[in-house]
Amino acid sequence: MQIPLLIAGCWSENVLDYFLRNRQISTEDGAEITWYHGANHRARMEEALRSAAHMVEADVLLGSAGSECGQPVMAHPPDTHSDNSLQAWLAALLPSTKGIKLDFKSLEAVEPAMALLNAVRGHLQRPVWINADVLPGPSGSSTVVDAKPFIDTVTSFFPAVTLSLGWTTEWHPEKTNEGYSWAMVREMESICSGLSQPVTFPVRAVLVRQSCPQLLWLLKRSDRYSLTIWTGKDDNYSTEDLLYIRDYFDKKKVFYDILEPQNREFKQAIGITVNL
Known part of the structure; x- marks a missing residue:
């Protein structure tokens, strides 16, 4: 499937380049990018649009009842209904x-969602990320989205879109939590090494500090990779912990989709003004 070069470039464009070019950030630093997470229901979506966030993340699944049945809707399990x-x-x-970042928890929603995205592709000249957890990660028990059909479906519509490929995880405050292992990062690299588009790896902040050598190894496999x-x-x-992560990795290669009040505290510590 052939897509316009302009759109191809926009969807694979590094978010720092895009927002620098549009004068919405001032430096080539992933911490400058602000996120609005979970903009699923209408009220949250409208709040995200009013906010100063550069990137808006939301979750997509197939509706299971009434007029929603079989249609992509904005909800995060266990919630399966949406307005x-x-x-x-x-x-x-x-x-x-x-x-835009769209997060998929099941394969069945991907193709109908890509068809809807395809219908508006000419009007989306900005970064678009498509996300799924495709491998089990530290203590991860959630069902993964099968990597090959997920990537094949997305790229059959959009060969140049930025992929966000992660691991399922759990964290237990009462236990010693292992980080991302060498086996985990090597398996991810085996999935991504043959791809040509940018790939970002979503990683859980509370598990990163103990995994820095493994994740740095993964980042260094390609200039196309980020965290x-x-x-x-x-x-x-x-x-x-966040400052340690920031010092360990290239600032251009790490983005921070973190919650308040930690987001504000982190950015104040590194001298970045937070506009909500």
């Missing part, structure tokens, strides 16, 4: 300049 369809969500985001640091709402980590 917002993907079609309406995309229509609302189009007039903005915000980048996206994310956090669970009940995760126990410190600003010092």
Whole structure:
């Protein structure tokens, strides 16, 4: 499937290059990019659009009842119902300049979602990331999305889109939590080594510090790779952990999709103003 070169370039463009070019950030630093996470229901989507966030993340699954049945809707399991369809969500985001990250928890939603995205492709001249957890990670028990059919389906529509490929994880405050192992990063590299588009690896902040050598090895496999640091709402980590991560990796290669108040504390510590 052939796509316009302009759109191909936009969807694979590094987010730092895009937002620098549009004068929305001032330096080539992944910490400058702000995120709005879980913009699924209409109220959250509208709040995301009013916010200063550069990138808006939302979750897609197939509706299971009524008019939603079989249609991509915006919800995160265990919630399977939504007042917002993907079609309406995309229509609302189009007039903005915000980048988009769509997160899939099952393979069945991917193809119908890509068809809807394809219908508006000419109006989305900005970064687009497509995400799924494709491998089991530290203590991960959730079902993974099968990597090959996921990647094949996405790239059959959009060969140049940025892929966000992660691991399922769990974190237990009462236990010693292992990080991302050498076997985990090597398996991810085996999946990604034959790809040509940018790939970002979403990694859980509370598990990164003990995994820095492994993740640095993975990043160095390709100039196309980056990390996206994310956090669970009940995760126990410190600003010092985030500063350690920041010092360990290339600042151009790490993005921070973290929750408040840690996001504000982290950015204050590194001298970046937070606009909500």
